[in-house]
Amino acid sequence: MSLIVQKFGGTSVANLERISNVAKRVAKTFDEGHDVVVIVSAMSGVTDNLIKLANQITELPDKRELDVILATGEQVTAPLLAITLQNMNYSATSLLGFQAEILTDGAYGNARIVGISANKIKELLEKRNIVVVAGFQGWDSSGNITTLGRGGSDTSGVAIAAALKADVCEIYTDVDGIYTTDPNVCSKAKKINRISYEEILEMASLGAKVLQIRSVEIAKNFNVPVHVRTSFSEEEGTMVVNEEPEMERVVVTGVTYNKNEARITLKNVPDQPGIAAKILSPISDASIVVDMIIQNTKDSGETDFTFTVPKAEFKRAMDIENRVAKDISAKEVAGDTNISKISITGVGMRSHSGVAVKMFTTLAKENINILMISTSEIRISCVIDEKYTEKAVQLLHTAFGLDKQ
């Protein structure tokens, strides 16, 4: 007998028919003799509609109050699933975030879990209840309702699995696992059977939207095996686990891309100490997240300074840098929104040389110009012209042997 945590996203509980399907799957797991804790999201679309409602009053509703409103989404689906299970003659009990004792910090809208005592869950499991927990929500030490940010139900699921020392946290979603690349872009994309926390962290931060990054960090820290799979079939999905020796045989695990960034370059900046801080502090003060940063030294004692920001923040960032450019006597500010970041990820890179060279030559052979490069221990990213995105993904997928995995 195992303790299994199952998390179902918004599309899996989008209506009563789907909730009934979820109940059948939960019941099947329970009937196999396992203890089951279920985490549910709000019905798809509900959270967005609640945000829109509050935004009709003001663009910037108080975050504490907004969290109280948003928490209602999961507060409806959790008891609906419990009622459905009871109707199938299973003992089931719903718990809200605060009832499951999910203690968070007070960062409304994006709270971090600081502890889960889970006594109530354990007590119910001992009575052979199926426990259905409302995802995405918790409370802070003053008793205020908090929410965990977009995709927060993944975090709820993994954190509860960690607190209960569950055997596995199953994340049910509308795709059947994690792929070597986006199947919409590359028809040869293959499902990955096993992937390490580190790799999925890199891939998630690069635009793969299967798991919330924070949930993977928690899974890694508490060594929770995560099984990403579809709620629409019995098929096995992708296991996210600690790095295993055989993983290194595969040099590159996946190819990802991100079209949501824009590039800003300050040209002919005086090459002086502290110039990077002068350029980026106002961006940070405006709460704009910078991704890649590159500085090339020129001969003349001047330098070109380039960084990327989310496309949605491009205009604001350009306004800021036009002011900064005057202050620091830079010659020009250039911006480009037609870029794309292509990345390859894999723990095998650590022990294989020549991976970067292979990536660059693969792109060069097809005359795809590389505008920026950034690397981590298990990832290489190249910024290219946006129009080459699909082609680059397909080329790299083939070049690194992922077509025939």
Place this chain on the structure above:
Amino acid sequence: MSLIVQKFGGTSVANLERISNVAKRVAKTFDEGHDVVVIVSAMSGVTDNLIKLANQITELPDKRELDVILATGEQVTAPLLAITLQNMNYSATSLLGFQAEILTDGAYGNARIVGISANKIKELLEKRNIVVVAGFQGWDSSGNITTLGRGGSDTSGVAIAAALKADVCEIYTDVDGIYTTDPNVCSKAKKINRISYEEILEMASLGAKVLQIRSVEIAKNFNVPVHVRTSFSEEEGTMVVNEEPEMERVVVTGVTYNKNEARITLKNVPDQPGIAAKILSPISDASIVVDMIIQNTKDSGETDFTFTVPKAEFKRAMDIENRVAKDISAKEVAGDTNISKISITGVGMRSHSGVAVKMFTTLAKENINILMISTSEIRISCVIDEKYTEKAVQLLHTAFGLDKQ
């Protein structure tokens, strides 16, 4: 400076425009220098829709789980009002039932408040916050969400007013006060300026739907002045207070009617000790509420036994009594759903004789036959043929001088 509790019902918070109107009224009271605690219901229709959703799974959803779902209605309106007030530059904070420490028993769906510590409310009031509390909800001593039953927000309002020793509990509704009778039935109905807790208790139990009975009981027990008024104008409504000497000058305060009951008669029942219990125990076991009970002795050692039940329970009650009739050798079971109960209420009755006679003769003069009679210290009720309801109300309204109040 006073402490004022204001409760707004579902029609007053039915959309953002109305919530904005509520906010203006709350702000005006606050600007006059008062401390303000606001209790809100769910937007009108929301609670019914949530019940329908759960009923699509099963006719009898688990009451604990249903309460978790129903509590979301007020959990949306309370923060929406707080955000609206903040947007008008007032400090406002929403509190859910459990955050306002509204402790109830564990009777899901119809929980009774057992205590309110209200520390959090007091703390916020001291900081000159407008406190917006989600009505209709609390939690039990095990941390389960509970709801207080239909009209439960009235109870929340009055109970919080009692706990805070508020100067007044204002109940805002879509009518401008309590009337001598239903204005839809009698065009001469007049608004009552002051009425006693006792009278409103009788009138509420007789079908007047302005206030939840339990809220009046709490108001009476804790001596909370309740002001029933409309949220659509500044007009004063009806004050519900302790009985005052001048109230006795008015013999009858109001005329009410109730068309929602049905009559069941067991004919020729052996007149033996314990027969009433034999007839009514199975009804009570089936959780059917009996209102009036009448037993007439006949010469023959037999008796006719009549009682009324809600129309919705008529069929079940008839089935039960048809079985009972065989057991106790009653001759026949007769049922009638076309009845109506007309009542007159007033604390002045205590010191005035002849009120009952006047009621009976008023009806007799117009050939309205009285089928059953029941009385309390400050109320007389007659069951008549349903088709005479409107006529009887109008006749009694005139006969007891209410037309020209």
